Amino acid sequence: AQxxxxxxxxxxxxEKEDVTLDCVYxxxxxxxxxxxxxxxPSGELVFLIRRNSFDEQNxxxxxxxxxxxxxTSSFNFTITASQVVDSxxxxxxxxxxxxxxxxxxxxxxxxxQVKP
Amino acid sequence: xxxxTQSSRYLVKRTGEKVFLECVQDMDHENMFWxxxxxxxxLRLIYFSYDVKMKEKGDIPEGYSVSREKKERFSLxxxxxxxxxxSMYLCASSLWSRGGFFGPGTRLTVL
Numbered sequence: 001a002q003x004x005x006x007x008x009x010x011x012x013x014x015e016k017e018d019v020t021l022d023c024v025y026x027x028x029x030x031x032x033x034x035x036x037x038x039x040x041p042s043g044e045l046v047f048l049i050r051r052n053s054f055d056e057q058n059x060x061x062x063x064x065x066x067x068x069x070x071x072t073s074s075f076n077f078t079i080t081a082s083q084v085v086d087s088x089x090x091x092x093x094x095x096x097x098x099x100x101x102x103x104x105x106x107x108x109x110x111x112x113q114v115k116p
Numbered sequence: 117x118x119x120x121t122q123s124s125r126y127l128v129k130r131t132g133e134k135v136f137l138e139c140v141q142d143m144d145h146e147n148m149f150w151x152x153x154x155x156x157x158x159l160r161l162i163y164f165s166y167d168v169k170m171k172e173k174g175d176i177p178e179g180y181s182v183s184r185e186k187k188e189r190f191s192l193x194x195x196x197x198x199x200x201x202x203s204m205y206l207c208a209s210s211l212w213s214r215g216g217f218f219g220p221g222t223r224l225t226v227l
Binding site: 102 | 125141156158159160161165169204206208219221
């Protein structure tokens, strides 16, 4: 069965600290996609990244970086030099198979609080 | 600017009432989804639709139904609301390369 686990329920850091959000997934498929979303206090989910199972290159976008390791079934998200505006709930999600289904399996979410 | 809108941000209903949650997207997407968000459980898929008048059950469809009469509109229906349906409901439409677009959510309280 497909499953996404975000073991960290809540993380609190002080501004400018680096923080890593963990995501571990389970799937039997060889083709799948992994996502990260941010949910600020306003409630609307914001798409951050999509990665397919054949692309294990790490990605960096500004202060955000993602580390995908198939060997450990992990897709971790690091925020460098965190800012107060990064405070939000972050979700990792999994979508299996080919094609544009858009069906996602979400982790439980990690609440990040960045204090000034 | 692309948009997914939901009819209400906050809704309070009584047990046994019929509840309609409306979702409209202006991106001409074929796929639309209803998720439910609960603390500690993340988001769970209730129903989705690949086209007008088509629907498929997600992981937790019990107690819910849906309607998709027009491409841009996807409605979630609680036939007889119960207190365990108190939750945040999120609608989404799918643009594959962007991971989907989500509405702002409707926080439903059933008393």
